[in-house]
Amino acid sequence: MNIFRLTGDLSHLAAIIILLLKIWKSxxxxxxxxxxxxxxxxxxxxxxxxxxxxxxxxxxxTMKLIYIGCSYATVYLIYMKFKATYDGNHDxxxxxxxxxxxxxxxxxxxxxxxxxxxxxxxxxxxxxVAILPQLFMISKTGEAETITTHYLFFLGLYxxxxxxxxxxxxYFEGFFDMIAIVAGVVQTILYCDFFYLYVxxxxxxxxxxxxxxxxxx
Numbered sequence: 001m002n003i004f005r006l007t008g009d010l011s012h013l014a015a016i017i018i019l020l021l022k023i024w025k026s027x028x029x030x031x032x033x034x035x036x037x038x039x040x041x042x043x044x045x046x047x048x049x050x051x052x053x054x055x056x057x058x059x060x061x062t063m064k065l066i067y068i069g070c071s072y073a074t075v076y077l078i079y080m081k082f083k084a085t086y087d088g089n090h091d092x093x094x095x096x097x098x099x100x101x102x103x104x105x106x107x108x109x110x111x112x113x114x115x116x117x118x119x120x121x122x123x124x125x126x127x128x129v130a131i132l133p134q135l136f137m138i139s140k141t142g143e144a145e146t147i148t149t150h151y152l153f154f155l156g157l158y159x160x161x162x163x164x165x166x167x168x169x170x171y172f173e174g175f176f177d178m179i180a181i182v183a184g185v186v187q188t189i190l191y192c193d194f195f196y197l198y199v200x201x202x203x204x205x206x207x208x209x210x211x212x213x214x215x216x217x
Contacts, residue, residue, distance in 0.1 A: 001059075002168050008161035009063060015154035016070045022148070023077045028085040031148050033137045034078040035095050039130035041071040042099075047123035049116055090140045093133035102126045111179065124180055128187040131155065135190065156191030159184055 023029050048064040055061060078086055106122035134152070163184050169175040 002165060004161050004165040004168055008158045008165055011154045011161060012158035013066065015151050015158065018154065019151045020070060020074060023082060027082060029078045029082045030085050030087055032078060033091045033134035034086055035091055035093055035133040036131055037071065037074045037078060039095060039126060041075050043123045043127045043130055044068045044071050046119040049119060091133060091137050093136040095133060098126065098129050098132065109179065121179060124183045128183040131190060156188065159187045159191065163188060
């Protein structure tokens with residue numbers, strides 16, 4: 001564990017909490033891609049099946065359970081509790097064009113041809129493109145709520161910090177995982193335009209005000 005991985009995990013957790021708070025407080029999932037959230041739930045499910053077979057640390061287990069639980073809670077809020085506010089007319093990305101190629105690639109390029117390893121590899125590949133339905137939805141509507149942009153920012157920050165984490169581990173631990181690094185680079189590239197717009201539109205200041213307001217309540 002190093003500071004970049006820890007802050008990356010916290011950024012990831014912040015993104016998930018921001019999204020859940022947005023949906024719960026507004027009683028609406030308008031502007032949120034349910035398809036992206038289903039893909040993230042699939043990512044966490046296939047990645048953390050090792051919870052059934054191995055124990056690394058209390059921190060590791062806790063974070064995995066939080067990610068899985070929050071992802072399914074988000075899907076429940078979108079498709080069940082606040083279904084009437086879900087904008088399915090704009091959430092039209094064909095996710096099969098992501099899942100099928102990623103599944104095939106996981107079978108062809110992996111570290112070890114075993115069920116758990118293939119599923120882990122599948123989750124890494126799928127995570128790199130799981131945000132595409134959300135970005136596609138924003139491009140169709142031409143706008144995104146402030147809270148949605150904060151969610152996307154922290155997701156991108158999490159991935160950028162993990163890239164730095166891998167560089168750190170390569171130089172100081174000799175660890176190198178080509179699959180995770182390439183997928184991480186692809187995912188970070190998808191956020192580049194969004195990062196630029198986020199900063200130039202003054203969203204960081206709005207994020208500070210949002211955080212103050214949330215915790216004040």
